[in-house]
Amino acid sequence: MTPQDGGKEMMGSVRWAFRCGSWTPSRSDWLLAARCIQREEKDRIGQFVFAKDAKSAMAGRLLLRKFICEKMGIPWSEIRLGRSPRGKPFLATPQKQVGSDSGQAWSFNLSHQGDYAVLAADQGVQVGVDIMKTTMPGSSSVPEFFRIMTRQFTAYEWRIIQSAGSELQQLAAFYRHWALKESFIKAIGTGLGFNLQRVEFHLSPEPLVPGSVLRHTKMHLDEEQEDDWIFEESLLDADHHVSVALGPAGISGCTALPSSLPPPASFTRLSSSELLASASPLTDEDPAYWEGFKTKAEAPQRQRDTHMST
Ligand SMILES: CC(C)(COP(=O)(O)OP(=O)(O)OC[C@H]1O[C@@H](n2cnc3c(N)ncnc32)[C@H](O)[C@@H]1OP(=O)(O)O)[C@@H](O)C(=O)NCCC(=O)NCCS
Numbered sequence: 001m002t003p004q005d006g007g008k009e010m011m012g013s014v015r016w017a018f019r020c021g022s023w024t025p026s027r028s029d030w031l032l033a034a035r036c037i038q039r040e041e042k043d044r045i046g047q048f049v050f051a052k053d054a055k056s057a058m059a060g061r062l063l064l065r066k067f068i069c070e071k072m073g074i075p076w077s078e079i080r081l082g083r084s085p086r087g088k089p090f091l092a093t094p095q096k097q098v099g100s101d102s103g104q105a106w107s108f109n110l111s112h113q114g115d116y117a118v119l120a121a122d123q124g125v126q127v128g129v130d131i132m133k134t135t136m137p138g139s140s141s142v143p144e145f146f147r148i149m150t151r152q153f154t155a156y157e158w159r160i161i162q163s164a165g166s167e168l169q170q171l172a173a174f175y176r177h178w179a180l181k182e183s184f185i186k187a188i189g190t191g192l193g194f195n196l197q198r199v200e201f202h203l204s205p206e207p208l209v210p211g212s213v214l215r216h217t218k219m220h221l222d223e224e225q226e227d228d229w230i231f232e233e234s235l236l237d238a239d240h241h242v243s244v245a246l247g248p249a250g251i252s253g254c255t256a257l258p259s260s261l262p263p264p265a266s267f268t269r270l271s272s273s274e275l276l277a278s279a280s281p282l283t284d285e286d287p288a289y290w291e292g293f294k295t296k297a298e299a300p301q302r303q304r305d306t307h308m309s310t
Contacts, residue, residue, distance in 0.1 A: 011104060014071055014121040015244070017236055017267040018275055020059040021052070021115025027290045029272065030058075034289045035281035037061040038081060046289060051296040056112035062275045063119040064089060064110060069278045071121065072106055076280045086191040107249065109186050116236055118267060120244040125261070128187025128245040131236070132175040134168070142167040146174070153177055154200045176208070176241045177201055180231055183245035184219060198222055201231075210235045213264035232264050242267065 025033065034042050041061050048054040061081075068091060069076045082092030089110065108121035114133025121127060137145035146162070153161065157177050164173035180201045185194050200223075204216035214233045219226045232244040246261065 011262050012071060012106065012121070012123045013262045013265060014067055014108075014119065015265050015267040016063055016067070016119045016270055017242075018059045018063060018117045018270045018272075019115055020055045020112065020117050023055050023059065023272055025055070025272070027294075029276075030293055031285050031287070031290055032276065032279070032281070033058050033062060035283050035285060036076070036276070036279035037065065037282070039283055041081075042283070042286075042289070046292055049296065050299050051293065052299040054293060054296060056117050059117035059275065060110045060112050060119075062279065063117060063270075064108065066275060066278055067108055067119055067121055076278055077282060084189055086189055088186070088189040088191075105249065111182075111186070111242075114240050116240055118236075118242055122246060122261070124249055125246045126187045126249050128183045128185065128189075128247075129242065130179040130182035130186060131240055131242045132179040132182075134172045134175045134239045134241070136168075136171065142171060146170075149174075152181070152196050154197055156200055156202075160203060172241070176203075176233070176243075179241045179243040180217060180219075180233070180245075183231065183243035184229070184247075187245040187247050204233070208233055208235055208241075210237060211266065213266055215264050230261070234266060236267060 034045075037045075037058070038061075041057075045054050045057045045061070048057065064081060065076060065079055068074050068079050068081075072091075074091075074094060078094055079091065080093040081089050083089055089108075104124035106121055106123050107125060107127040108119060109127050109129045111118050111129045111131045113131050114135070116131055118129055118131050120129035136142070140148070146158075150158075161170055161173040161177060164170045181196055181199055184199055185191065185196075188194075198221060200220040202218045202220065202225075204214045206212075206214055206216060208214055212234065215230055217231045217233055219229050219231065221229075228248050230246045232246065234242050236242055
């Protein structure tokens with residue numbers, strides 16, 4: 001295939017969301033879920049103090065495996081996930097992608113925050129996803145919270161955030177910018193250590209409303225507009241901003257031209273039975289894992305109070 005054929009090739013794209021905030025797994029659900037993920041991930045999830053964090057991390061692992069099994073055609077039991085030195089998950093084995101609908105490699109990423117876990121995956125581009133829930137700051141006023149966060153955004157971004165209207169609208173603008181920035185950082189996989197002042201977002205003039213997906217927000221990197229990067233923004237509901245960053249895939253020089261991408265799609269909400277539909281156990285049942293889970297508080301008290309006040 002030549003680069004000119006790029007627009008004609010079938011490109012896969014997946015957008016899945018699972019509302020882990022309202023997931024109340026039964027004993028058998030939780031024990032089955034624990035059997036269907038890698039042992040080290042099960043151990044990591046078992047160590048979370050709060051059930052909310054354990055459920056969102058578990059949902060994330062199940063989303064990843066479901067995607068690799070159903071879309072990349074790899075049997076659940078053969079999937080071995082690894083992490084980059086900075087924590088980005090990748091498919092460690094098998095490396096040969098069987099059963100995918102074209103030769104383009106898949107890239108995928110995960111985010112869990114607020115009430116959702118989300119997965120975004122595309123072929124032929126590099127993907128990063130971030131979800132942020134708009135919440136009132138727990139222990140400080142909005143101006144004080146923004147003051148603490150000064151270095152995360154540029155002067156231009158702060159002008160946009162602080163002119164958004166009421167404090168709640170300013171917070172929504174803040175979390176929208178946050179999701180955009182973080183989705184880029186997650187696509188390139190750098191994690192902490194990237195100077196966030198290097199990237200500046202210029203928001204799409206169209207309003208972002210639930211049900212729509214916008215692709216017109218632009219990123220400036222080191223003060224130059226980056227047309228190789230596309231940001232798909234959506235609202236899962238009034239409080240949850242999601243940004244999917246799509247950029248050039250690795251060293252091949254493949255560019256994420258809009259014409260080669262499928263039309264932007266909304267996130268599909270999965271039920272808990274869909275989350276586990278393709279799962280098969282990797283380890284034996286561990287009844288103590290349920291005993292540990294059921295004693296966890298849902299979330300820190302302050303977070304529960306903050307949630308109530310938004
Ligand atoms: C790791 C990091 C990139 C994302 O963490 P986060 O926003 O707390 O969490 P999210 O829910 O969005 O994503 C977590 C998932 O991202 C994935 N992930 C972890 N490290 C990653 C990395 N370096 N790159 C891409 N994805 C990564 C993992 O799947 C993780 O879930 P899991 O550990 O349960 O499998 C983050 O810790 C970080 O370093 N952020 C940059 C720092 C910052 O100040 N950002 C402010 C933006 S304005």
